Amino acid sequence: MWISIISLFPEMFKTVIKYGIINKSIKKKLLKISFWNPRDFTKNKNRKVDSKIYGGGGGVILKAEPLIKSIFKVKLEMKDNVKVIYLSPQGKKINISYIKKLLLYDKIILLCGRYKGIDERVINNYIDEEVSIGDYILSGGELPAMILIDILIRHIPGVLNTISSNNTDSFFNNGLLGSPNYTRPRVLKELGKKNVPSILLSGNHKKIKEWRLQQSLGITWLKRPDLFKKKKLTEKEKILFNKFKNSYFKNK
Known part of the structure; x- marks a missing residue:
């Protein structure tokens, strides 16, 4: 399986991919993880990717353009049969039934939001699914992405030492x-x-x-x-x- 992660803080994943079954899966070449930062797709000098919300209200959201460019670039790299998932508290909760369906894909993009979320136009036009790990708010989508990856790879043949361990x-x-x-x-x-x-x-x-x-x-x-x-x-x-x-x- 090839998983591409779009995140403002890809450094957060360094420890996760260094240990445990994720690290073993990468070494066995059963899993490939790539990282993409929306800041690399900005034109402004300070690499700003967020902006205030139209209509007022507190907080900021991630702008559409850097995210769209990120998704296009990753899809170009990964080519066919790519599923784009946005980690969001508004998404459907992850369960084992969903995981089994997700295993039908060998290429997945995980978009990690930040702040109060992302521009709705990205969700409506470039996201295949929104998923959630629970009814609570986190600072961003990085931790949910780590959890989803850990759940997924346990079901990839060859990752665990025995099939019965998984079953x-x-x-x-x-x-x-x-x-x-x-x-x-x-x-x-x-x-x-x-x-x-x-x-x-x-x-x-x-x-x-x-x-x-x-x-x-x-x-x-x-x-x-x-x-x-x-x-x-x-x-x-x-x-x-x-x-x-x-x-x-x-x-x-």
Whole structure:
């Protein structure tokens, strides 16, 4: 995947691309990231890209011309099948369903706004989609862009060491939260008798898979009832969930 980022502050991304799976993806040549600064497309000496809003009111927005020129230049570089996304609190919220659709594109432009936003004419004529990471305001689109990139690359084949690691993530797993995970040592002295569930040490992969599904159903029900209400349970899932619920109330 090739992602081009249009931002007034491309330096903000330096640390992100230096570590973790983003860095590994770049080294494996599974991901390419390019940066473009709208200031480079201005004619004025001070490279000013913002201006006051017509009609009055506080704050400034990014001007249309530098952004349009940036988008044209990036599209010329990336060529065909490019999706232009504007990170905005007014956009639709990012979820796993959206991520799966976005993976159909191998070339993406992320436009990071600043201040009170950007000229509406850019949105109406040059942006394919507006997306948001939540109902709150940030100083700019750089942090949301970093989050979107991190979510996306986890689903690019070859990025994670195993496919199952990705498929068992929360939300990716049929809209459910992930099941609990444990690792060595088996016994933590600080917790006394509380131990790793024996089923996970049994070697019975069919039973382990059922246990994990049961836990995912129960944990989603407890922690994210809004998600659980949307889930249409199969007969098998109903049985597993009822077992979880009975055990939960029994131990309360």
